[in-house]
Amino acid sequence: LAKTTQPISMDSYEGQEVNITCSHNNIATNDYITWYQQFPSQGPRFIIQGYKTKVTNEVASLFIPADRKSSTLSLPRVSLSDTAVYYCLVAFVYNQGGKLIFGQGTELSVKP
């Protein structure tokens, strides 16, 4: 499984756009990139998934360059409630079963 590297922590202010970049240099052809959010003492929550280029949903955007060796999660106009740990996962999507491996996440702190 591809190893991921993210910043340990980030600070932001309410209303700003936050971009968290994850590097995954040895991503394989069949790997997908997935991001999860986790609040203290709660289970992780799926945010977004992508394979290449750009994916957008109601909560975030995911930018993946052509070489796929990194990805950037973009959170538009963050609020205090976005304070959480964000995990970048690289998972092989195949029909024999998979496992989601969480590396070290990014602790995002949003200040008023």
Place this chain on the structure above:
Amino acid sequence: AAGVIQSPRHLIKEKRETATLKCYPIPRHDTVYWYQQGPGQDPQFLISFYEKMQSDKGSIPDRFSAQQFSDYHSELNMSSLELGDSALYFCASSRDRGDTEAFFGQGTRLTVV
């Protein structure tokens, strides 16, 4: 919408005792995952099941075992508990094996004293 149900939510055990954690996945989800998360740590993958068969194994101690039953609920059995087993244990389910969108339960907080 139905979510992943875990029971109990809290559990206190003494060293060397056994514990059983239960997980009820979302209906029609055929894959179940178990994770352990120690204080200030990231979730560690323990084991997963697809259609009641073990699918993948992570850093699960030999003292732990798990299974998935015919009704798709899963149980994590932990024996000879150690202080270091104190953690949050999460169960997650996904619609399909290999689906990276997993839905997590609220977790069981196990405290070993």
